Amino acid sequence: MAHHKSxxxxxxxxxxxxxxxxxxxxxxxxAIRKLREAVAAGDAAAISEALSKAYSAVDRAAKKGAIHDGKADRLKRRMAALVNKHQQPAA
Structure with a gap:
């Protein structure tokens, strides 16, 4: 335990x-978990809204220093890849 007042x-x-x-x-x-659930459900409107909220939450956490900037970028790349993979038609 500290001893000085400061x-x-x-x-x-x-x-x-x-x-x-x-x-x-x-x-x-x-927010990321809700995005994954929306992707699993396949609802395009819910995916769009969840992606926006997840980006915002991750950016806010990075801005305030709760997570590292690089981690925030990595999470956003992975979320975008997940959404893009879901939106592409199956060949």
């Missing part, structure tokens, strides 16, 4: 930020 304050701040980051990461993961 270190104690910083510790409290880090705990609050940790909770915020956990919330942002969870929100992003849930």
């Amino acid at each position: 270190a104690i304050k910083r510790w409290h701040q880090s705990l609050r930020e940790r909770e915020r980051n956990r919330s942002r990461r969870t929100r992003a993961r849930n």
